[in-house]
Amino acid sequence: MLSFGGARFQRLGEEARAKLLITVDGCTAAAHEGDTLLVAILTNGGSLRQSEFGDGNRAGFCLMGACQDCWVWTETGERLRACTTVVTEGLRVLTKAPEARWPALA
Amino acid sequence: MASPRIVIVGAGPAGVRAAETLLAAGLRPILVDEGRRDGGQIYRRQPDNFRRSYAALYGTEASSAENLHRAFDALRNAVDYRPETLAWAISDKRLHVVTGAWSDVLDFDALIIASGATDRLMPVRGWNMAGVYSLGGAQIALKSQACAIGRRVVFMGTGPLLYLVAAQYKKAGAGVAAVLDTSPFRLRLKALPRLMARPEVLAKGLALTWALKRSGIDIQTGIEPLEIEGQRENGVEGIRYRTRRGKTRVIPCDAVALGYHLRPETQLADLARCEFRFDSGTRQFFPVKDEDGRSSIPGIYLSGDGAIPLGADGAELAGRLAALAVLADLGHAVPESARSGLRRSLRAMERFRRGLAAAFPWPAHFAAALGGDTVVCRCENITTGELRAAVTEKGGVELNRAKAFSRVGMGRCQGRYCGHAAAEIIAAAAKIPVEEVGRLRAQAPVKPLPIATGDHGVGAA
Numbered sequence: 124m125l126s127f128g129g130a131r132f133q134r135l136g137e138e139a140r141a142k143l144l145i146t147v148d149g150c151t152a153a154a155h156e157g158d159t160l161l162v163a164i165l166t167n168g169g170s171l172r173q174s175e176f177g178d179g180n181r182a183g184f185c186l187m188g189a190c191q192d193c194w195v196w197t198e199t200g201e202r203l204r205a206c207t208t209v210v211t212e213g214l215r216v217l218t219k220a221p222e223a224r225w226p227a228l229a
Numbered sequence: 230m231a232s233p234r235i236v237i238v239g240a241g242p243a244g245v246r247a248a249e250t251l252l253a254a255g256l257r258p259i260l261v262d263e264g265r266r267d268g269g270q271i272y273r274r275q276p277d278n279f280r281r282s283y284a285a286l287y288g289t290e291a292s293s294a295e296n297l298h299r300a301f302d303a304l305r306n307a308v309d310y311r312p313e314t315l316a317w318a319i320s321d322k323r324l325h326v327v328t329g330a331w332s333d334v335l336d337f338d339a340l341i342i343a344s345g346a347t348d349r350l351m352p353v354r355g356w357n358m359a360g361v362y363s364l365g366g367a368q369i370a371l372k373s374q375a376c377a378i379g380r381r382v383v384f385m386g387t388g389p390l391l392y393l394v395a396a397q398y399k400k401a402g403a404g405v406a407a408v409l410d411t412s413p414f415r416l417r418l419k420a421l422p423r424l425m426a427r428p429e430v431l432a433k434g435l436a437l438t439w440a441l442k443r444s445g446i447d448i449q450t451g452i453e454p455l456e457i458e459g460q461r462e463n464g465v466e467g468i469r470y471r472t473r474r475g476k477t478r479v480i481p482c483d484a485v486a487l488g489y490h491l492r493p494e495t496q497l498a499d500l501a502r503c504e505f506r507f508d509s510g511t512r513q514f515f516p517v518k519d520e521d522g523r524s525s526i527p528g529i530y531l532s533g534d535g536a537i538p539l540g541a542d543g544a545e546l547a548g549r550l551a552a553l554a555v556l557a558d559l560g561h562a563v564p565e566s567a568r569s570g571l572r573r574s575l576r577a578m579e580r581f582r583r584g585l586a587a588a589f590p591w592p593a594h595f596a597a598a599l600g601g602d603t604v605v606c607r608c609e610n611i612t613t614g615e616l617r618a619a620v621t622e623k624g625g626v627e628l629n630r631a632k633a634f635s636r637v638g639m640g641r642c643q644g645r646y647c648g649h650a651a652a653e654i655i656a657a658a659a660k661i662p663v664e665e666v667g668r669l670r671a672q673a674p675v676k677p678l679p680i681a682t683g684d685h686g687v688g689a690a
Contacts, residue, residue: 131360131464131484135401137279137375157276162374169463170359176610179461182359184607184646186366187270188263189347189494191641191677192607202679209265209276 131182132165143212148219154210161186161193161205164218171195171205172218196220233559236261236324236335238316238497239343241269242541243533243548245301247341248308250552254561259309259335261316261326267301269345270365271541273373274298286372288397289433293541316344318673319500322528330679339528339555342498343548344535346491349513350646351386351595351653354603355457356487357610359464363646364488368394377403379484383468385409385454386488387589389434394486395446396437405446406482409470411489412589413451423584426577447480449473453595457485489591491538492649498536499671501529507664508537510586512593513649514668520572522551523558530555543578546571593663596653605654606647608640613654620658628667631655641677644669 140155147164154163161183164171170180171193183193186206193205196217203216235251237244240262251258266274272294275281283291311328318325324335348363355361362370362378364386370376371394381404384395395408417424424431442448451473458479459466467481490511498516499505504525505514518524518531532551533544550571557563599605601614616635625631628638628651637651638644644651648669656663 132370132374132376132378133380133403135371135375135377135403137275137281139280140278157278159374162370162376166376174357174610176608178357178604178610180359180464181357182464184361184366185347185363185642186369187347188676189642189645190363190607207265 129169130166131169132162134166143210145210145213146215148217156210158210159206160195160203160208160210160214160216163210164195164205164216170218232256233338234336235259235339235341235555236337237341237343238262238324239269239345239533239535240264240267240301240310240312241343241345241533242272242297242544243343243345243535243551244269244341245297245304246545246548247343247532247552247555248304249300250549251555252304252307254556256556257308258341259311261311261314261324261335263313263315265313267305267312268294268298269541269544270369272297273369275373275375279375281375288400290541293545297541297545315674315676315678316497317675317678319497325673327678337528339530339559340501341522341530341532341548341551341555342501342535343533343544343551344494344497346493346534346538347645348488349490349492349591349649350487351454351489351592351650352599352603352605352613352647353385353454353457353487354600355459355465356485357604357607358457358459358461360459360483361457361465361485361487364390364394364486365491367484367486368397371397371401371403375401377401377484378486379465379482380404381406381482382484382486383407383409383480383482384486385411385452385468385470386486387412387592388488388490389585389589390488390490392434392438392441396441399441399444399446407447407449407468407480408441409452409454409468409480410448410450410589411452411454411592411595413473416590417588420584420588423580424588426580426584430581453598490586490589491534492645493535493538494645495535496643496671496675498524498529498531500673500675501526503529503531505668509664510583512591512653512663514664520550520575521554521568522547523554537579537582539575539578539582543575543582546575546578550575591649593653596650597657599654605651606635606637606640608642608647609636611635611637616651616654617658620655626655626659626661626666628652628655629670631666632669638669643672643675 152167235258287294453471532547619625619634632638
């Protein structure tokens with residue numbers, strides 16, 4: 124995820140907020156308190172996930188919880204909608220669904 | 230008699246004003262909202278630790294936004310406010326909701342649906358790539374997170390929001406590569422008489438467009454989108470379009486904000502079995518409601534952009550009016566004068582809405598011209614060609630039938646972003662009017678639910 128072409132989103136202010144660290148696919152990424160998970164990932168890299176239907180990388184679309192195109196996963200298999208999830212210190216996420224196991228299937 | 234059970238879905242402009250009106254009459258509604266904070270999408274509040282002023286965030290709408298937020302702050306402890314709560318189904322005067330992993334069932338005597346709207350989208354080749362966002366999404370990135378969706382952003386589509394978001398990006402210091410409007414400029418002149426229904430809004434729009442032009446931004450009208458260019462891994466690299474004079478041009482960019490006005494979120498109204506009507510001006514179906522917001526089903530009230538998109542000002546009035554209709558239907562004395570002023574204002578806004586629809590039309594004709602390899606369903610990567618085959622080879626000329634054959638509309642967005650374009654593609658392929666293609670039937674849950682949902686008990690709190 125983080126290797127693809129640098130940050131997609133550009134911050135335009137509000138950078139005096141406290142910083143925190145999250146882990147995306149095992150790599151540490153810097154974020155700010157109050158960032159959504161989508162913003163935290165896309166200010167570090169170019170995409171959020173791969174389309175399961177083979178048409179390449181995705182980076183979210185609607186940002187208002189309607190399109191469901193920004194799903195990522197915790198390391199324990201819980202699904203997170205990145206645009207409506209607020210980051211917390213030490214949050215660890217995966218951009219690929221972990222091996223499907225009940226009850227993480229949905 | 231027990232106090233009537235009233236539920237409002239949505240804490241945006243319509244929902245907050247409805248709650249305020251009910252509280253003033255001594256009733257305590259339940260206010261269910263999906264958001265973490267109030268304000269809806271248009272007046273979405275930035276997180277607590279952000280410092281930008283109302284003026285910086287909302288420009289000419291700063292006082293409206295601040296007034297709505299203050300109104301909500303004053304009522305939040307007086308109503309049963311349930312943030313981060315999804316209303317996902319309706320059955321027999323019961324609203325099914327889920328908050329995190331907890332589900333609940335709210336029995337109601339009256340339900341006010343103020344569910345808001347999302348962007349209305351027309352596909353273009355490459356719109357499934359990383360770096361393409363809905364116009365509303367581009368605005369949320371800025372307002373709610375102080376981010377631009379890219380370094381060089383192209384705004385493409387039509388409608389006033391296109392110019393507004395481009396101007397907000399420019400003002401915030403983002404790179405705006407171009408504004409590409411599919412509507413020819415002459416239609417704006419033709420629509421002027423109706424747009425004069427709200428002269429102050431028209432004046433704001435003209436000032437905004439003028440300021441954008443003066444700042445040197447490339448604004449093109451009457452264009453035809455051809456392709457968003459780029460790569461599967463890195464996403465958007467440029468946009469190819471046909472100018473109004475028929476020339477093909479490419480603009481390098483790393484992000485595209487795409488939108489053609491709004492479509493209401495009508496799933497709950499549909500699940501409540503409300504009637505719908507076809508609006509020929511915008512070529513979409515709206516739920517039927519009377520002037521005050523009564524749907525065709527007793528006890529179900531519709532207000533704000535979730536019923537018919539008039540914008541935030543209209544939503545505030547519609548929310549008040551729907552609450553007054555609830556009060557009147559419950560036997561409260563509601564002075565006629567309180568309602569007649571609201572109705573009059575809403576009539577002017579409806580006239581203005583029709584003007585906007587004529588000035589910035591939904592480009593239905595693009596659907597017929599889409600290449601067979603253009604993705605129509607972003608969720609499941611289904612092409613226009615596959616959808617057309619469902620029509621021509623399997624006879625799927627009705628939208629839900631074509632959905633069953635092609636899976637277009639069956640993905641995780643549940644047709645929010647492909648449904649209207651799919652109807653136009655089918656209509657063109659079958660050579661029938663789009664209203665005969667119909668509309669996607671809503672399915673519960675209206676959004677995906679976590680599978681490990683626990684019971685919180687049954688019945689309203």
